[in-house]
Amino acid sequence: MTFRTALLFGAAVLSGLTLAPEFPVAGGNYGVVAEAHAETAPASSTDPKISHAETYKLLTLFGSIFDLVRANYVDPVSDRELITNALNGMLSGLDPHSSYMTEKQYADMQVQTTGKFGGLGLEVQGEDGHVRVVSPIDGTPAWRAGIKPGDYIVAIDGHNIDGSPLNDAVEKMRGKPDTKITLTLIRAKTPKPVIVTLTREIIHIEAVxxxxxxxxxxxxxxxxxxxxxxxxxxxxxxxxxxxxxxxxxxxxxxxxxxxxxxxxxxxxxxxxxxxxxxxxxxxxxxxxxxxxxxxxxxxxxxxxxxxxxxxxxxxxxxxxxxxxxxxxxxxxxxxxxxxxxxxxxxxxxxxxxxxxxxxxxxxxxxxxxxxxxxxxxxxxxxxxxxxxxxxxxxxxxxxxxxxxxxxxxxxxxxxxxxxxxxxxxxxxxxxxxxxxxxxxxxxxxxxxxxxxxxxxxANVAAPDPVASLPPVPAPASEKTTPVKNEASHH
Incomplete structure (x- = not known):
């Protein structure tokens, strides 16, 4: 892909913490949530009235693929990891802002809404295997290091992360306060990678x-x-x-x-x-x-x-x-x-x-x-x-x-x-x-x-900020060179 500067919002993470919810919902239990979705969510985008038989068939297909992966993937993988990946795929496939959060990610998100958490003060977004910076938070280590919106993080402490899942990159960026971390960044219009070293700290978001x-x-x-x-x-x-x-x-x-x-x-x-x-x-x-x-x-x-x-x-x-x-x-x-x-x-x-x-x-x-x-x-x-x-x-x-x-x-x-x-x-x-x-x-x-x-x-004096600037220097091509008059000898 072509690296471009960008700013995204939605399933972003802040030093590994999901962004605050738009519309927090109190309480509820698993049974109610699961039942509501089973009754109201369309089973197919093309045919909302798809039959229970067809739904059963699709779930059977899911189970078959689940068994194939568990039995034949090159490395052993836990059932929880497979299910978590499936849930993430189901939700992120709907739109860029829907996602599944593990218990830890959910706890992290709840902490972030209070405006105080540990990390770098860096919002990042994962897309197509790349980790893109959304924005550094004012006054944080990421902000002081000069990290810019649109930067791509391609390595952490010298180890390449491009192509890795976002959560893996986030876990690597987390750590105890006062510990150092080095990020390698790709920045638009910058021919060489940018390498910055930061010190993790407790982040206090200044609300205003x-x-x-x-x-x-x-x-x-x-x-x-x-x-x-x-x-x-x-x-x-x-x-x-x-x-x-x-x-x-x-x-x-x-x-x-x-x-x-x-x-x-x-x-x-x-x-x-x-x-x-x-x-x-x-x-x-x-x-x-x-x-x-x-x-x-x-x-x-x-x-x-x-x-x-x-x-x-x-x-x-x-x-x-x-x-x-x-x-x-x-x-x-x-x-x-x-x-x-x-x-x-x-x-x-x-x-x-x-x-x-x-x-x-x-x-x-x-x-x-x-x-x-x-x-x-x-x-x-x-x-x-x-x-x-x-x-x-x-x-x-x-x-x-x-x-x-x-x-x-x-x-x-x-x-x-x-x-x-x-x-x-x-x-x-x-x-x-x-x-x-x-x-x-x-x-x-x-x-x-x-x-x-x-x-x-407000009907008060509104001076033009440009008026006090020094004159714009003339381009080199417009500068005139004195012509030397030479006497001709015959």
């Missing part, structure tokens, strides 16, 4: 980060965990205090590279800025299981101008928030098109045997559109650099994805409320824009244009 730029607030949400909404409110209150009681320059919410997380937190965050109306709805296979969530009646900013930053790494829960704020004309979205994951997963525990992560619904923005495979298109296109996009693979590029259906439109509602400056923002940084440095906000072009736009919306 904030900063004050003059009187403009900035809040970054890197992932939707259990505490995101609470941390958001704390961060906003702190910004108000620092600004002397009012953010006169508006607010920027950064959802770039946010792979999502808990649906409940996405709803709470959206409700923090929308006072009434729908936030999101879900439509399941059975109409009785469909749901709708409305705003809770309180905009904590009292209508303050808001700009939201998104990119190809904004997925799932972050797309729910972006879509709600966009449909309600509550914020202006700046950046590039989001990932396009418009489905909801339910975690179904099977006591003593892990859990099933199953796609059970599609979700729809307040205007009724499904962004499945399409993504959220920003109101104002602003690229992060002049190079090719950092995330060249989105939901639509994955194999056997869920179809986009049931939505009443594929484009956001027409907006007539965009400020005049919105049409004047450049789509990409100028040639003399400084190289991006994660520790220097002044080099973040999307952020600087977002600050400029929200200040314009």
């Amino acid at each position: 980060k904030s900063a004050l730029y003059d009187k403009t607030g900035y809040i970054r949400i890197p992932q939707f965990t259990e505490d995101t909404s609470e941390e958001l409110h704390k961060a906003y209150d702190e910004l108000l205090k620092k600004a002397g009681g009012k953010l006169t320059g508006g607010l920027v919410i950064d959802l770039r590279n946010d792979p999502g997380g808990l649906l409940t937190q996405a709803i709470d965050v959206s409700s923090s800025f929308i006072s009434n109306g729908e936030i999101v709805s879900t439509r399941a296979r059975h109409p009785k299981d469909s749901q709708r969530w409305d705003a809770k009646g309180h905009d904590i900013t009292d209508g303050m101008p808001i700009v939201v930053l998104i990119n190809g790494g904004s997925a799932s829960a972050s797309e729910i928030v972006s879509g709600a704020l966009q449909d309600h004309h509550r914020a202006v979205l700046i950046g590039t098109k989001s990932f396009g994951k418009g489905s909801v997963q339910t975690i179904m525990p099977i006591p003593g045997n892990g859990a099933v992560r199953l796609t059970t619904a599609r979700y729809y923005t307040p205007s009724g559109r499904s962004i499945q495979g399409l993504g959220i298109v920003p109101d104002v296109l602003v690229k992060e650099s002049r190079e090719e996009p950092a995330f060249s693979i989105r939901e639509a590029d994955l194999s056997h994805i869920l179809k986009n259906q049931g939505g009443n439109q594929t484009k956001p509602p027409q907006r007539s409320d965009l400020p005049a400056l919105a049409s004047k923002l450049p789509e990409e940084p100028p040639a003399n824009w400084p190289a991006f440095d994660v520790t220097k906000p002044a080099t973040d072009f999307q952020l600087q244009e977002g600050l400029r736009l929200v200040r314009s919306m």
